[in-house]
Amino acid sequence: MNIFSSVKRNLIQHIQVMEQNKKDFVKNPDCDFTRNRKLTFSDTIMMIISMECGSIRSELLKYFSYSPETATSSAFIQQRDKLKPDAFRSLFYLFSDSFTSETKNGYHYFAVDGSDVLIPLEGENETYSYFRRDDQRPYHQLHLNAIYDLLSKRYSAAYIEPRKDQNERNAFDLMFDENSYPQKSVFIFDRGYEGYPLMAHISQKDQFFVIRAKDKSIGGILKGLDLPAKEEFDITFDKILVNNLTLKHKQKPDLYHRVHFNPKSYYLNESVKEFPLSFRIVRLRLNNGSYECLLTNLPKEEFDIGALKEIYHSRWGIETSFRQLKYSIGLLDFHSKKIESIEQEIWARLILYNYCMIVTSNIKERKNKSRYQCRLNIANAIHICRKFLKSLIDETLPNIEQLISGELLPVRAERNVPRNKSIQKPRKFNYRVL
DSSP, rough: OOHHHHHHHHHHHHHHHHHHHHGBBOOOOTTTTTTSSSSSSHHHHHHHOOSSSSSSHHHHHHHHTTTTOOHHHHHHHHHHBBOOTTTTOOOOOHHHSSOOOOTTTTTTEEEEEEEEEEOOOOOOOTTTESSSSSSSOEEEEEEEEEEEEETTEEEEEEEEESSTTTOHHOOOOOOOOHHHSSEEEEEEOOTTTTOHHHHHHHHHTTTEEEEEEOTTTOSTTTTOOOOOOOSSSSEEEEEESSSSOOOOHHHHTTEEEEEESOTTTTTTTTSOEEEEEEEEEEEEEOTTSSEEEEEOSSOOOOOOOHHHHHHHHTTTHHHHHHHHHHHIIOOOOOSSSSHHHHHHHHHHHHHHHEEEEEHTTTOOOOOOOSSSSEEEEEEEHHHHHHHTOSSSSOOOOHHHHHHHHHEEEETTTOOOOOOOOOOOOOOOOGGOOO
16 A cells, blocks of 8 residues: 555544544534534545635535535535534544654654734634734734644644734643653754743653753843853753742852742642752854854753754754645635634644645655756645545545655755745635635
8 A cells, every 4th residue: 555545544544433433522412413414524524624725615516526416515614513623633633643753863853833823703803813013903813833743744732822812831831741752852942932941841751952042131041141251162050940039049049040930830849849950051153153042951972062053953844834834735724714613724734734744754756857956846745635635435546656756846955035024814705716
Protein backbone atom coordinates (compact mmCIF):
# COMPACT_ATOMS: atom_id res chain seq x y z
CA MET A 1 0.00 0.00 0.00
CA ASN A 2 1.39 3.44 -0.91
CA ILE A 3 1.91 6.16 1.67
CA PHE A 4 -1.11 8.26 0.58
CA SER A 5 -3.54 5.35 0.88
CA SER A 6 -1.98 4.29 4.18
CA VAL A 7 -2.32 7.73 5.78
CA LYS A 8 -5.85 8.20 4.41
CA ARG A 9 -6.92 4.82 5.76
CA ASN A 10 -5.47 5.77 9.16
CA LEU A 11 -7.55 8.96 9.23
CA ILE A 12 -10.72 7.19 8.08
CA GLN A 13 -10.29 4.49 10.73
CA HIS A 14 -10.12 7.11 13.48
CA ILE A 15 -13.27 8.78 12.11
CA GLN A 16 -15.06 5.44 12.01
CA VAL A 17 -14.04 4.69 15.61
CA MET A 18 -15.50 8.05 16.61
CA GLU A 19 -18.70 7.19 14.73
CA GLN A 20 -19.01 3.94 16.69
CA ASN A 21 -18.81 6.06 19.86
CA LYS A 22 -20.62 9.08 18.45
CA LYS A 23 -22.60 9.64 21.64
CA ASP A 24 -19.43 11.17 23.06
CA PHE A 25 -19.14 13.65 20.19
CA VAL A 26 -22.69 14.88 19.54
CA LYS A 27 -24.82 17.34 21.50
CA ASN A 28 -27.97 15.16 21.75
CA PRO A 29 -26.89 11.49 21.87
CA ASP A 30 -30.48 10.18 21.81
CA CYS A 31 -31.38 11.67 18.44
CA ASP A 32 -28.33 13.14 16.62
CA PHE A 33 -27.13 11.06 13.64
CA THR A 34 -29.60 8.26 14.41
CA ARG A 35 -31.57 8.48 11.14
CA ASN A 36 -30.36 7.51 7.68
CA ARG A 37 -29.19 10.71 5.99
CA LYS A 38 -27.07 11.58 2.95
CA LEU A 39 -24.54 13.18 5.28
CA THR A 40 -23.60 10.65 7.92
CA PHE A 41 -21.45 11.37 10.98
CA SER A 42 -18.28 10.34 9.09
CA ASP A 43 -19.25 12.19 5.92
CA THR A 44 -19.88 15.41 7.83
CA ILE A 45 -16.45 15.27 9.47
CA MET A 46 -14.63 14.36 6.25
CA MET A 47 -16.53 17.06 4.38
CA ILE A 48 -15.38 19.76 6.82
CA ILE A 49 -11.76 18.52 6.76
CA SER A 50 -11.56 18.53 2.94
CA MET A 51 -13.41 21.82 2.32
CA GLU A 52 -11.68 24.46 0.21
CA CYS A 53 -12.47 28.18 -0.05
CA GLY A 54 -15.62 27.83 -2.17
CA SER A 55 -19.20 28.28 -1.08
CA ILE A 56 -20.87 25.49 0.88
CA ARG A 57 -22.87 24.41 -2.16
CA SER A 58 -19.82 24.19 -4.40
CA GLU A 59 -17.96 22.20 -1.75
CA LEU A 60 -20.87 19.77 -1.41
CA LEU A 61 -20.96 19.25 -5.17
CA LYS A 62 -17.23 18.44 -5.17
CA TYR A 63 -17.56 16.05 -2.24
CA PHE A 64 -20.49 14.17 -3.85
CA SER A 65 -18.75 14.19 -7.27
CA TYR A 66 -21.49 16.43 -8.74
CA SER A 67 -24.15 13.78 -8.20
CA PRO A 68 -27.84 14.77 -8.53
CA GLU A 69 -28.24 13.25 -5.06
CA THR A 70 -25.94 15.84 -3.49
CA ALA A 71 -27.04 16.95 -0.03
CA THR A 72 -28.29 20.51 0.34
CA SER A 73 -26.44 23.32 2.09
CA SER A 74 -29.16 23.46 4.74
CA ALA A 75 -28.75 19.75 5.48
CA PHE A 76 -24.99 20.20 5.89
CA ILE A 77 -25.41 23.12 8.32
CA GLN A 78 -27.92 21.12 10.39
CA GLN A 79 -25.60 18.13 10.52
CA ARG A 80 -22.48 20.08 11.53
CA ASP A 81 -24.43 21.84 14.30
CA LYS A 82 -25.05 18.46 15.93
CA LEU A 83 -21.34 17.94 16.59
CA LYS A 84 -19.76 18.98 19.87
CA PRO A 85 -17.05 21.65 19.57
CA ASP A 86 -14.44 19.17 20.87
CA ALA A 87 -15.16 16.50 18.24
CA PHE A 88 -12.53 17.79 15.81
CA ARG A 89 -10.10 18.50 18.62
CA SER A 90 -10.35 14.86 19.69
CA LEU A 91 -9.80 13.68 16.12
CA PHE A 92 -6.77 15.97 15.80
CA TYR A 93 -5.02 14.32 18.73
CA LEU A 94 -6.12 10.80 17.82
CA PHE A 95 -4.75 11.16 14.30
CA SER A 96 -1.57 13.10 15.16
CA ASP A 97 -0.58 10.86 18.07
CA SER A 98 -0.75 7.76 15.86
CA PHE A 99 2.51 8.84 14.17
CA THR A 100 5.86 8.88 15.92
CA SER A 101 8.01 11.98 16.29
CA GLU A 102 11.36 12.06 14.49
CA THR A 103 14.64 12.74 16.27
CA LYS A 104 18.02 14.31 15.54
CA ASN A 105 20.98 13.13 17.62
CA GLY A 106 18.48 11.63 20.05
CA TYR A 107 16.51 14.87 20.64
CA HIS A 108 12.99 15.91 19.55
CA TYR A 109 12.57 19.56 18.54
CA PHE A 110 9.33 21.52 18.98
CA ALA A 111 8.72 25.19 18.13
CA VAL A 112 6.14 27.12 20.15
CA ASP A 113 4.39 30.22 18.81
CA GLY A 114 1.01 31.76 18.05
CA SER A 115 -0.74 33.47 15.17
CA ASP A 116 -3.78 35.73 14.90
CA VAL A 117 -6.74 34.56 12.83
CA LEU A 118 -9.39 36.97 11.56
CA ILE A 119 -12.91 35.55 11.86
CA PRO A 120 -16.15 36.74 10.18
CA LEU A 121 -18.50 36.89 13.16
CA GLU A 122 -21.88 38.51 12.59
CA GLY A 123 -22.65 41.65 14.61
CA GLU A 124 -20.67 42.85 17.61
CA ASN A 125 -19.08 40.30 19.92
CA GLU A 126 -17.31 41.72 22.96
CA THR A 127 -15.35 38.53 23.64
CA TYR A 128 -13.73 38.33 20.21
CA SER A 129 -13.66 42.00 19.13
CA TYR A 130 -10.23 43.57 18.89
CA PHE A 131 -8.79 46.87 17.74
CA ARG A 132 -5.45 48.64 18.05
CA ARG A 133 -6.53 52.30 17.93
CA ASP A 134 -9.41 54.20 19.48
CA ASP A 135 -10.45 55.58 16.09
CA GLN A 136 -10.38 52.12 14.48
CA ARG A 137 -13.46 50.02 13.83
CA PRO A 138 -13.30 46.79 15.90
CA TYR A 139 -12.83 43.50 14.11
CA HIS A 140 -12.96 39.93 15.38
CA GLN A 141 -9.89 37.80 15.98
CA LEU A 142 -8.86 34.50 17.49
CA HIS A 143 -5.34 33.61 18.57
CA LEU A 144 -4.09 30.17 17.60
CA ASN A 145 -1.34 28.86 19.91
CA ALA A 146 0.54 25.84 18.63
CA ILE A 147 3.38 23.44 19.36
CA TYR A 148 4.98 22.36 16.09
CA ASP A 149 7.19 19.30 15.55
CA LEU A 150 10.04 20.72 13.46
CA LEU A 151 11.49 17.39 12.30
CA SER A 152 8.19 15.62 11.57
CA LYS A 153 6.71 18.88 10.16
CA ARG A 154 3.32 18.68 11.84
CA TYR A 155 1.41 20.25 14.72
CA SER A 156 1.49 18.24 17.95
CA ALA A 157 -0.79 20.51 20.03
CA ALA A 158 -2.94 23.62 19.67
CA TYR A 159 -4.99 25.96 21.84
CA ILE A 160 -7.55 28.53 20.64
CA GLU A 161 -8.41 31.67 22.60
CA PRO A 162 -9.79 35.18 21.94
CA ARG A 163 -7.14 37.57 20.64
CA LYS A 164 -8.03 40.23 23.18
CA ASP A 165 -7.36 38.00 26.20
CA GLN A 166 -4.51 35.98 24.77
CA ASN A 167 -1.76 34.73 27.06
CA GLU A 168 0.76 32.66 25.15
CA ARG A 169 2.68 31.49 28.22
CA ASN A 170 -0.47 30.20 29.93
CA ALA A 171 -1.54 28.57 26.66
CA PHE A 172 1.78 26.72 26.49
CA ASP A 173 1.38 25.56 30.11
CA LEU A 174 -2.02 24.07 29.23
CA MET A 175 -0.76 22.35 26.07
CA PHE A 176 2.35 21.09 27.84
CA ASP A 177 0.34 19.60 30.73
CA GLU A 178 -2.42 18.07 28.61
CA ASN A 179 -0.10 16.23 26.23
CA SER A 180 2.75 13.83 26.81
CA TYR A 181 6.06 14.42 25.06
CA PRO A 182 8.96 11.98 24.65
CA GLN A 183 12.06 12.35 26.75
CA LYS A 184 14.75 14.70 25.40
CA SER A 185 12.21 17.10 23.90
CA VAL A 186 13.52 20.60 23.19
CA PHE A 187 10.97 23.46 23.10
CA ILE A 188 12.05 26.55 21.16
CA PHE A 189 10.49 29.95 21.86
CA ASP A 190 10.75 33.43 20.40
CA ARG A 191 10.72 36.62 22.47
CA GLY A 192 7.66 37.12 24.63
CA TYR A 193 7.76 33.70 26.28
CA GLU A 194 10.71 34.17 28.61
CA GLY A 195 9.97 33.85 32.31
CA TYR A 196 11.15 31.88 35.31
CA PRO A 197 7.82 30.02 35.77
CA LEU A 198 7.88 28.72 32.18
CA MET A 199 11.51 27.58 32.48
CA ALA A 200 10.72 25.93 35.82
CA HIS A 201 7.70 24.15 34.33
CA ILE A 202 9.79 22.62 31.54
CA SER A 203 12.73 21.79 33.82
CA GLN A 204 10.44 20.16 36.39
CA LYS A 205 9.43 17.60 33.74
CA ASP A 206 13.09 16.98 32.78
CA GLN A 207 12.66 18.55 29.36
CA PHE A 208 14.66 21.27 27.60
CA PHE A 209 14.06 24.81 26.38
CA VAL A 210 15.69 27.37 24.12
CA ILE A 211 14.19 30.85 24.55
CA ARG A 212 15.11 34.07 22.81
CA ALA A 213 15.50 36.70 25.54
CA LYS A 214 14.74 40.39 25.41
CA ASP A 215 17.64 42.81 25.42
CA LYS A 216 18.76 43.77 28.94
CA SER A 217 17.94 47.43 28.22
CA ILE A 218 14.30 46.52 27.53
CA GLY A 219 13.65 44.34 30.54
CA GLY A 220 13.03 40.70 31.17
CA ILE A 221 15.33 38.14 32.75
CA LEU A 222 18.56 39.74 31.53
CA LYS A 223 17.84 43.07 33.23
CA GLY A 224 19.92 43.42 36.37
CA LEU A 225 22.12 40.37 35.71
CA ASP A 226 25.89 40.76 35.70
CA LEU A 227 26.74 39.77 32.11
CA PRO A 228 30.19 39.84 30.47
CA ALA A 229 31.02 42.73 28.13
CA LYS A 230 31.82 40.40 25.24
CA GLU A 231 30.38 39.95 21.77
CA GLU A 232 29.70 36.27 22.42
CA PHE A 233 29.57 34.39 25.70
CA ASP A 234 28.11 31.29 27.33
CA ILE A 235 27.60 31.43 31.09
CA THR A 236 25.54 29.41 33.56
CA PHE A 237 23.25 30.93 36.19
CA ASP A 238 21.78 29.20 39.23
CA LYS A 239 18.59 30.55 40.73
CA ILE A 240 16.27 29.37 43.47
CA LEU A 241 12.63 30.29 42.93
CA VAL A 242 10.57 31.10 46.02
CA ASN A 243 7.04 32.24 46.73
CA ASN A 244 7.98 34.83 49.35
CA LEU A 245 11.29 36.54 50.09
CA THR A 246 12.37 36.08 53.71
CA LEU A 247 15.33 37.77 55.40
CA LYS A 248 17.52 34.80 54.44
CA HIS A 249 16.53 35.21 50.80
CA LYS A 250 17.09 38.95 50.77
CA GLN A 251 20.65 38.46 51.96
CA LYS A 252 21.41 36.63 48.70
CA PRO A 253 19.52 38.58 46.00
CA ASP A 254 21.62 37.08 43.19
CA LEU A 255 20.59 33.54 44.14
CA TYR A 256 16.94 33.79 45.18
CA HIS A 257 14.15 35.03 42.93
CA ARG A 258 10.53 35.55 43.87
CA VAL A 259 7.96 34.70 41.23
CA HIS A 260 5.64 37.65 40.75
CA PHE A 261 2.34 35.83 40.24
CA ASN A 262 0.60 32.79 41.68
CA PRO A 263 2.99 29.87 41.27
CA LYS A 264 1.86 26.62 39.73
CA SER A 265 1.68 23.51 41.89
CA TYR A 266 4.15 21.69 39.67
CA TYR A 267 7.18 23.49 41.07
CA LEU A 268 6.09 25.43 44.19
CA ASN A 269 3.44 24.30 46.65
CA GLU A 270 2.80 23.85 50.37
CA SER A 271 5.44 21.15 50.70
CA VAL A 272 7.99 22.56 48.21
CA LYS A 273 9.00 26.09 49.20
CA GLU A 274 12.06 26.41 46.97
CA PHE A 275 12.70 25.29 43.40
CA PRO A 276 16.33 25.26 42.11
CA LEU A 277 16.69 26.32 38.48
CA SER A 278 19.91 26.21 36.46
CA PHE A 279 20.13 27.68 32.96
CA ARG A 280 22.60 29.09 30.47
CA ILE A 281 22.62 32.55 28.94
CA VAL A 282 24.23 32.42 25.51
CA ARG A 283 24.95 35.50 23.41
CA LEU A 284 25.61 34.73 19.76
CA ARG A 285 26.19 36.60 16.54
CA LEU A 286 23.68 36.18 13.71
CA ASN A 287 24.48 36.07 10.01
CA ASN A 288 23.27 39.65 9.54
CA GLY A 289 25.77 40.94 12.11
CA SER A 290 23.32 41.48 14.97
CA TYR A 291 23.43 39.71 18.32
CA GLU A 292 20.85 37.73 20.25
CA CYS A 293 20.72 36.16 23.71
CA LEU A 294 19.27 32.70 24.29
CA LEU A 295 18.20 31.06 27.53
CA THR A 296 18.59 27.28 27.63
CA ASN A 297 19.10 24.32 29.95
CA LEU A 298 20.65 22.12 27.24
CA PRO A 299 23.97 20.58 28.35
CA LYS A 300 26.99 22.64 27.31
CA GLU A 301 29.06 19.59 26.39
CA GLU A 302 26.55 18.60 23.70
CA PHE A 303 25.33 22.02 22.51
CA ASP A 304 27.88 24.76 21.96
CA ILE A 305 27.12 28.25 20.62
CA GLY A 306 27.07 27.03 16.99
CA ALA A 307 24.62 24.23 17.78
CA LEU A 308 22.28 26.60 19.64
CA LYS A 309 22.38 29.03 16.74
CA GLU A 310 21.28 26.23 14.40
CA ILE A 311 18.53 25.12 16.79
CA TYR A 312 17.08 28.61 17.13
CA HIS A 313 17.25 29.13 13.35
CA SER A 314 15.16 25.97 12.87
CA ARG A 315 12.32 27.68 14.81
CA TRP A 316 11.41 29.45 11.55
CA GLY A 317 9.69 26.22 10.52
CA ILE A 318 6.62 27.13 12.58
CA GLU A 319 6.41 30.54 10.86
CA THR A 320 6.44 28.80 7.47
CA SER A 321 3.77 26.38 8.68
CA PHE A 322 1.46 29.26 9.69
CA ARG A 323 1.80 30.73 6.19
CA GLN A 324 0.96 27.37 4.58
CA LEU A 325 -1.89 26.82 7.05
CA LYS A 326 -3.47 30.17 6.20
CA TYR A 327 -2.91 30.42 2.45
CA SER A 328 -2.43 26.86 1.11
CA ILE A 329 -4.72 25.01 3.53
CA GLY A 330 -7.25 27.89 3.71
CA LEU A 331 -7.42 29.01 7.34
CA LEU A 332 -8.48 32.49 6.20
CA ASP A 333 -11.68 31.21 4.54
CA PHE A 334 -14.48 30.11 6.84
CA HIS A 335 -17.94 28.81 6.00
CA SER A 336 -19.84 30.04 9.04
CA LYS A 337 -20.29 33.06 11.29
CA LYS A 338 -20.84 31.01 14.44
CA ILE A 339 -17.88 30.67 16.77
CA GLU A 340 -18.43 26.94 17.36
CA SER A 341 -18.38 26.22 13.62
CA ILE A 342 -15.33 28.43 13.13
CA GLU A 343 -13.42 26.49 15.79
CA GLN A 344 -14.51 23.26 14.06
CA GLU A 345 -12.90 24.47 10.87
CA ILE A 346 -9.69 25.58 12.60
CA TRP A 347 -9.20 22.09 14.05
CA ALA A 348 -10.14 20.60 10.67
CA ARG A 349 -7.47 22.73 8.96
CA LEU A 350 -4.88 21.53 11.46
CA ILE A 351 -5.86 17.92 10.74
CA LEU A 352 -5.61 18.51 7.00
CA TYR A 353 -2.21 20.20 7.39
CA ASN A 354 -0.82 17.26 9.39
CA TYR A 355 -2.31 14.83 6.88
CA CYS A 356 -0.63 16.59 3.93
CA MET A 357 2.71 16.96 5.70
CA ILE A 358 2.81 13.27 6.67
CA VAL A 359 2.22 12.34 3.03
CA THR A 360 4.69 14.81 1.49
CA SER A 361 7.46 14.14 4.03
CA ASN A 362 7.57 10.53 2.81
CA ILE A 363 7.85 11.45 -0.87
CA LYS A 364 11.21 11.97 -2.54
CA GLU A 365 11.53 14.71 -5.14
CA ARG A 366 11.73 13.52 -8.72
CA LYS A 367 15.14 14.06 -10.23
CA ASN A 368 15.16 16.98 -12.63
CA LYS A 369 17.57 18.17 -15.29
CA SER A 370 17.43 21.79 -14.20
CA ARG A 371 20.63 23.51 -13.12
CA TYR A 372 18.81 24.66 -9.96
CA GLN A 373 18.34 22.68 -6.78
CA CYS A 374 14.61 22.01 -6.39
CA ARG A 375 12.17 21.12 -3.62
CA LEU A 376 8.55 19.99 -3.49
CA ASN A 377 5.88 22.60 -4.22
CA ILE A 378 3.96 22.24 -0.95
CA ALA A 379 1.00 24.34 -2.13
CA ASN A 380 0.40 22.06 -5.12
CA ALA A 381 1.02 18.95 -3.00
CA ILE A 382 -1.68 20.11 -0.55
CA HIS A 383 -4.10 20.68 -3.44
CA ILE A 384 -3.47 17.13 -4.71
CA CYS A 385 -3.84 15.55 -1.25
CA ARG A 386 -7.13 17.35 -0.60
CA LYS A 387 -8.48 16.47 -4.05
CA PHE A 388 -8.19 12.73 -3.40
CA LEU A 389 -9.22 12.95 0.25
CA LYS A 390 -12.82 13.95 -0.55
CA SER A 391 -14.26 10.45 -0.14
CA LEU A 392 -14.69 7.76 2.49
CA ILE A 393 -15.08 5.09 -0.19
CA ASP A 394 -12.15 3.04 -1.47
CA GLU A 395 -11.57 4.01 -5.07
CA THR A 396 -8.99 3.54 -7.77
CA LEU A 397 -6.47 6.35 -7.35
CA PRO A 398 -3.69 7.50 -9.64
CA ASN A 399 -0.10 7.25 -8.45
CA ILE A 400 -0.32 10.09 -5.93
CA GLU A 401 3.34 9.86 -4.93
CA GLN A 402 4.52 10.15 -8.53
CA LEU A 403 2.12 13.04 -9.13
CA ILE A 404 3.33 14.99 -6.09
CA SER A 405 7.02 14.25 -6.70
CA GLY A 406 6.81 16.06 -10.03
CA GLU A 407 5.59 19.31 -8.45
CA LEU A 408 8.89 21.12 -7.89
CA LEU A 409 10.10 24.63 -7.17
CA PRO A 410 13.66 26.00 -7.41
CA VAL A 411 15.35 26.62 -4.06
CA ARG A 412 16.16 30.31 -3.61
CA ALA A 413 19.05 30.28 -1.16
CA GLU A 414 19.40 33.20 1.26
CA ARG A 415 16.43 34.98 -0.25
CA ASN A 416 15.15 37.76 2.02
CA VAL A 417 11.68 39.21 1.56
CA PRO A 418 10.41 41.91 3.94
CA ARG A 419 7.33 40.99 5.97
CA ASN A 420 4.04 42.53 4.92
CA LYS A 421 2.31 43.38 8.18
CA SER A 422 -0.83 44.94 6.71
CA ILE A 423 -4.11 43.75 8.21
CA GLN A 424 -6.10 41.37 6.00
CA LYS A 425 -9.85 41.18 6.48
CA PRO A 426 -11.81 37.92 6.26
CA ARG A 427 -13.19 37.21 2.80
CA LYS A 428 -16.87 38.04 2.46
CA PHE A 429 -19.20 35.13 1.82
CA ASN A 430 -20.76 36.69 -1.27
CA TYR A 431 -17.36 36.86 -3.00
CA ARG A 432 -16.60 33.17 -2.65
CA VAL A 433 -15.87 31.14 -5.74
CA LEU A 434 -19.05 29.38 -6.85
